[in-house]
Amino acid sequence: MGEPSPEATTTARTATSADSTSAESGTDSEQLTGAAAMFANDRASQHLGITVDDHGPGWAQCSMTITDIMANGHEITHGGYIFLFADTTFAMACNYPGSITVASGGDIDFLKPTYVGDKLIARGKEIVKQGRSGIYDIEVTRGDEIVATYRGRSRTLPPPKPATPST
Template sequence: MFAADEASRALGIELLATGPGQATARMRITEQMVNGHGIAHGGYVFLLADTTFACACNSHGPVTVAAGAEINFIGPGRLGDVLVAQAQERTSYGRNGIYDVTVRREDGEVLAEFRGRSRTIGR
Protein backbone atom coordinates (compact mmCIF):
# COMPACT_ATOMS: atom_id res chain seq x y z
CA MET A 1 0.00 0.00 0.00
CA PHE A 2 2.72 2.51 0.98
CA ALA A 3 4.62 1.93 -2.28
CA ALA A 4 1.56 3.22 -4.17
CA ASP A 5 1.02 6.21 -1.83
CA GLU A 6 2.22 9.06 -4.04
CA ALA A 7 1.08 11.81 -1.65
CA SER A 8 3.09 10.51 1.30
CA ARG A 9 6.18 9.63 -0.69
CA ALA A 10 6.15 13.03 -2.44
CA LEU A 11 6.46 14.67 0.99
CA GLY A 12 9.47 12.53 1.82
CA ILE A 13 7.72 10.28 4.32
CA GLU A 14 9.75 7.13 4.95
CA LEU A 15 8.22 3.96 6.33
CA LEU A 16 10.71 2.69 8.91
CA ALA A 17 8.99 -0.37 10.34
CA THR A 18 5.73 -2.30 10.32
CA GLY A 19 4.38 -5.21 12.28
CA PRO A 20 0.97 -6.56 13.18
CA GLY A 21 -1.07 -3.51 14.17
CA GLN A 22 1.89 -1.14 14.28
CA ALA A 23 4.04 1.10 12.11
CA THR A 24 6.75 3.75 12.38
CA ALA A 25 7.42 6.49 9.82
CA ARG A 26 9.41 9.71 9.63
CA MET A 27 9.37 13.00 7.76
CA ARG A 28 11.62 16.08 7.67
CA ILE A 29 9.92 19.49 7.89
CA THR A 30 10.79 21.39 4.71
CA GLU A 31 10.30 25.05 3.76
CA GLN A 32 7.06 24.16 1.96
CA MET A 33 5.62 22.70 5.21
CA VAL A 34 6.15 25.78 7.40
CA ASN A 35 3.23 28.16 7.99
CA GLY A 36 3.16 31.93 8.51
CA HIS A 37 4.16 31.53 12.16
CA GLY A 38 7.38 29.75 11.19
CA ILE A 39 6.21 26.38 12.50
CA ALA A 40 5.13 23.17 10.81
CA HIS A 41 1.62 23.45 9.39
CA GLY A 42 -0.66 21.12 11.34
CA GLY A 43 -1.94 19.54 8.15
CA TYR A 44 1.48 18.07 7.44
CA VAL A 45 1.81 16.71 10.98
CA PHE A 46 -1.66 15.18 10.59
CA LEU A 47 -0.67 13.68 7.24
CA LEU A 48 2.40 11.99 8.78
CA ALA A 49 0.28 10.56 11.60
CA ASP A 50 -2.48 9.49 9.18
CA THR A 51 -0.01 7.74 6.88
CA THR A 52 1.51 5.86 9.81
CA PHE A 53 -1.99 4.93 11.03
CA ALA A 54 -2.85 3.65 7.53
CA CYS A 55 0.24 1.45 7.45
CA ALA A 56 -0.55 0.03 10.89
CA CYS A 57 -4.22 -0.72 10.22
CA ASN A 58 -3.44 -2.28 6.83
CA SER A 59 -0.74 -4.53 8.34
CA HIS A 60 -3.32 -7.27 8.94
CA GLY A 61 -3.97 -7.74 5.22
CA PRO A 62 -7.53 -6.73 4.27
CA VAL A 63 -8.02 -3.28 2.74
CA THR A 64 -8.68 -0.91 5.64
CA VAL A 65 -9.49 2.81 5.56
CA ALA A 66 -9.96 5.59 8.08
CA ALA A 67 -13.46 5.93 9.49
CA GLY A 68 -12.40 9.02 11.43
CA ALA A 69 -9.46 10.62 13.18
CA GLU A 70 -8.54 13.44 15.52
CA ILE A 71 -5.29 15.02 16.55
CA ASN A 72 -4.10 17.03 19.52
CA PHE A 73 -1.16 19.34 18.86
CA ILE A 74 1.13 19.55 21.86
CA GLY A 75 4.22 21.33 20.59
CA PRO A 76 5.49 22.91 17.36
CA GLY A 77 7.67 21.37 14.72
CA ARG A 78 10.18 23.68 13.05
CA LEU A 79 11.99 23.89 9.74
CA GLY A 80 14.50 21.06 9.49
CA ASP A 81 13.03 18.98 12.32
CA VAL A 82 12.73 15.27 11.67
CA LEU A 83 9.43 13.94 12.98
CA VAL A 84 8.91 10.30 13.86
CA ALA A 85 5.41 8.84 14.16
CA GLN A 86 4.68 5.57 15.91
CA ALA A 87 1.28 3.90 15.49
CA GLN A 88 -0.11 1.15 17.69
CA GLU A 89 -3.38 -0.73 17.49
CA ARG A 90 -5.36 -0.34 20.72
CA THR A 91 -8.28 -2.62 19.90
CA SER A 92 -10.11 -4.24 17.02
CA TYR A 93 -13.70 -5.42 16.97
CA GLY A 94 -15.42 -6.87 13.91
CA ARG A 95 -14.34 -4.74 10.95
CA ASN A 96 -13.36 -1.78 13.18
CA GLY A 97 -10.19 -0.75 14.97
CA ILE A 98 -8.78 2.03 17.12
CA TYR A 99 -5.17 3.16 16.71
CA ASP A 100 -3.05 5.70 18.57
CA VAL A 101 -0.18 7.53 16.90
CA THR A 102 2.40 9.59 18.75
CA VAL A 103 4.39 12.11 16.71
CA ARG A 104 7.75 13.09 18.20
CA ARG A 105 10.69 15.16 17.18
CA GLU A 106 13.82 12.98 16.89
CA ASP A 107 14.96 14.26 20.29
CA GLY A 108 11.91 12.51 21.78
CA GLU A 109 9.73 15.56 22.48
CA VAL A 110 6.07 14.75 21.80
CA LEU A 111 4.52 17.12 19.25
CA ALA A 112 1.13 15.50 18.65
CA GLU A 113 -1.18 12.67 19.68
CA PHE A 114 -3.49 11.23 17.01
CA ARG A 115 -6.31 8.70 17.37
CA GLY A 116 -7.65 6.98 14.28
CA ARG A 117 -10.66 4.74 13.80
CA SER A 118 -10.39 2.17 11.04
CA ARG A 119 -12.87 0.18 9.00
CA THR A 120 -11.99 -2.89 6.96
CA ILE A 121 -13.69 -2.75 3.57
CA GLY A 122 -12.11 -5.67 1.73
CA ARG A 123 -11.12 -9.26 2.31
Protein backbone atom coordinates (compact mmCIF):
# COMPACT_ATOMS: atom_id res chain seq x y z
CA MET A 1 0.00 0.00 0.00
CA GLY A 2 1.26 3.46 -0.84
CA GLU A 3 3.76 2.40 -3.46
CA PRO A 4 3.54 3.78 -6.98
CA SER A 5 2.65 1.33 -9.71
CA PRO A 6 5.51 0.23 -11.95
CA GLU A 7 3.87 2.18 -14.77
CA ALA A 8 3.88 5.37 -12.68
CA THR A 9 7.46 5.14 -11.50
CA THR A 10 10.33 6.67 -13.40
CA THR A 11 13.40 4.61 -12.67
CA ALA A 12 16.95 4.33 -13.81
CA ARG A 13 17.96 0.74 -14.24
CA THR A 14 21.51 -0.27 -13.58
CA ALA A 15 22.68 -3.72 -14.62
CA THR A 16 24.56 -5.55 -11.90
CA SER A 17 25.62 -8.31 -14.24
CA ALA A 18 25.55 -9.18 -17.90
CA ASP A 19 22.36 -11.13 -17.16
CA SER A 20 20.38 -8.36 -15.43
CA THR A 21 16.95 -9.30 -14.13
CA SER A 22 13.81 -7.38 -15.05
CA ALA A 23 12.39 -4.69 -12.74
CA GLU A 24 9.30 -6.81 -12.07
CA SER A 25 11.36 -9.35 -10.15
CA GLY A 26 12.31 -6.76 -7.51
CA THR A 27 16.01 -7.52 -7.56
CA ASP A 28 18.84 -5.10 -6.93
CA SER A 29 19.23 -4.55 -10.67
CA GLU A 30 16.83 -1.61 -10.39
CA GLN A 31 18.14 1.61 -8.89
CA LEU A 32 15.50 4.22 -8.09
CA THR A 33 16.33 7.88 -8.46
CA GLY A 34 14.50 11.18 -7.99
CA ALA A 35 10.85 10.92 -6.93
CA ALA A 36 10.77 7.12 -7.03
CA ALA A 37 13.71 6.87 -4.63
CA MET A 38 12.22 9.50 -2.32
CA PHE A 39 8.84 7.77 -2.16
CA ALA A 40 10.35 4.30 -1.70
CA ASN A 41 11.77 5.56 1.62
CA ASP A 42 8.84 7.80 2.65
CA ARG A 43 7.36 5.75 5.48
CA ALA A 44 5.11 8.60 6.68
CA SER A 45 3.30 8.97 3.35
CA GLN A 46 3.05 5.21 2.87
CA HIS A 47 1.68 4.77 6.40
CA LEU A 48 -1.13 7.21 5.62
CA GLY A 49 -2.06 5.26 2.48
CA ILE A 50 -0.94 7.92 0.03
CA THR A 51 -0.51 6.43 -3.43
CA VAL A 52 1.35 7.89 -6.37
CA ASP A 53 -1.01 7.63 -9.33
CA ASP A 54 1.47 9.02 -11.84
CA HIS A 55 4.39 11.44 -11.99
CA GLY A 56 7.11 12.83 -14.19
CA PRO A 57 9.61 15.66 -14.13
CA GLY A 58 7.74 18.75 -12.92
CA TRP A 59 4.35 17.14 -12.20
CA ALA A 60 2.64 14.49 -10.08
CA GLN A 61 -0.75 13.10 -9.10
CA CYS A 62 -1.36 11.33 -5.78
CA SER A 63 -4.43 9.92 -3.98
CA MET A 64 -5.37 9.50 -0.33
CA THR A 65 -8.53 8.36 1.45
CA ILE A 66 -9.32 10.05 4.76
CA THR A 67 -9.37 7.56 7.66
CA ASP A 68 -10.73 7.77 11.23
CA ILE A 69 -7.31 8.60 12.66
CA MET A 70 -7.14 11.74 10.45
CA ALA A 71 -10.30 13.35 11.92
CA ASN A 72 -9.96 16.17 14.45
CA GLY A 73 -12.31 17.11 17.31
CA HIS A 74 -14.75 18.74 14.86
CA GLU A 75 -15.10 15.46 12.91
CA ILE A 76 -13.32 16.98 9.90
CA THR A 77 -9.89 16.15 8.54
CA HIS A 78 -7.05 17.65 10.56
CA GLY A 79 -5.31 20.23 8.36
CA GLY A 80 -1.91 18.71 9.02
CA TYR A 81 -2.89 15.59 7.08
CA ILE A 82 -4.04 17.66 4.10
CA PHE A 83 -0.76 19.60 4.25
CA LEU A 84 1.28 16.39 4.39
CA PHE A 85 -0.68 14.97 1.43
CA ALA A 86 -0.10 18.10 -0.68
CA ASP A 87 3.56 18.22 0.41
CA THR A 88 4.09 14.60 -0.68
CA THR A 89 2.65 15.43 -4.10
CA PHE A 90 4.93 18.49 -4.26
CA ALA A 91 7.94 16.28 -3.44
CA MET A 92 6.99 13.85 -6.21
CA ALA A 93 6.76 16.73 -8.73
CA CYS A 94 10.05 18.42 -7.82
CA ASN A 95 12.36 15.42 -7.43
CA TYR A 96 13.71 14.88 -10.92
CA PRO A 97 15.64 11.67 -11.65
CA GLY A 98 19.17 12.01 -10.34
CA SER A 99 18.40 14.94 -8.01
CA ILE A 100 17.67 15.40 -4.34
CA THR A 101 15.24 18.28 -3.90
CA VAL A 102 13.79 19.46 -0.60
CA ALA A 103 11.19 21.99 0.45
CA SER A 104 12.40 25.44 1.35
CA GLY A 105 8.85 26.44 2.26
CA GLY A 106 5.20 25.75 1.66
CA ASP A 107 1.84 27.44 2.21
CA ILE A 108 -1.65 25.98 2.13
CA ASP A 109 -5.15 27.40 1.91
CA PHE A 110 -7.96 25.18 3.20
CA LEU A 111 -11.06 25.93 1.12
CA LYS A 112 -13.56 23.25 2.18
CA PRO A 113 -13.63 20.66 4.98
CA THR A 114 -13.14 16.98 4.20
CA TYR A 115 -14.45 13.99 6.12
CA VAL A 116 -13.68 10.37 6.94
CA GLY A 117 -14.12 8.28 3.81
CA ASP A 118 -13.44 11.11 1.35
CA LYS A 119 -11.03 10.19 -1.45
CA LEU A 120 -8.73 13.09 -2.25
CA ILE A 121 -6.66 13.64 -5.37
CA ALA A 122 -3.71 16.02 -5.43
CA ARG A 123 -2.32 17.29 -8.72
CA GLY A 124 0.91 19.22 -8.72
CA LYS A 125 2.81 21.09 -11.39
CA GLU A 126 5.96 23.09 -11.71
CA ILE A 127 5.33 26.81 -12.11
CA VAL A 128 8.94 27.91 -12.49
CA LYS A 129 12.38 26.39 -12.00
CA GLN A 130 15.44 28.63 -12.01
CA GLY A 131 18.77 27.13 -11.13
CA ARG A 132 18.35 25.09 -7.95
CA SER A 133 15.07 26.81 -6.90
CA GLY A 134 11.53 26.07 -7.98
CA ILE A 135 7.89 26.94 -7.29
CA TYR A 136 5.13 24.32 -7.54
CA ASP A 137 1.36 24.55 -7.20
CA ILE A 138 -0.71 21.64 -5.85
CA GLU A 139 -4.49 21.45 -6.09
CA VAL A 140 -6.26 19.03 -3.72
CA THR A 141 -9.70 17.93 -4.86
CA ARG A 142 -12.61 15.77 -3.72
CA GLY A 143 -14.50 14.87 -6.86
CA ASP A 144 -14.97 18.14 -8.75
CA GLU A 145 -14.45 20.34 -5.66
CA ILE A 146 -11.15 22.03 -4.86
CA VAL A 147 -10.68 21.56 -1.10
CA ALA A 148 -7.17 23.03 -0.71
CA THR A 149 -4.41 24.75 -2.66
CA TYR A 150 -0.73 24.49 -1.75
CA ARG A 151 2.28 26.38 -3.05
CA GLY A 152 5.66 24.79 -2.44
CA ARG A 153 9.10 26.27 -2.83
CA SER A 154 11.92 23.85 -3.57
CA ARG A 155 15.69 23.80 -3.43
CA THR A 156 17.77 21.16 -5.19
CA LEU A 157 20.76 20.14 -3.12
CA PRO A 158 24.17 20.18 -4.78
CA PRO A 159 25.56 16.79 -5.73
CA PRO A 160 27.56 15.15 -2.94
CA LYS A 161 31.29 15.68 -3.12
CA PRO A 162 33.22 12.54 -4.03
CA ALA A 163 34.90 10.83 -1.10
CA THR A 164 38.61 11.49 -0.94
CA PRO A 165 40.83 8.52 -0.27
CA SER A 166 42.63 8.59 3.07
CA THR A 167 46.39 8.78 2.94
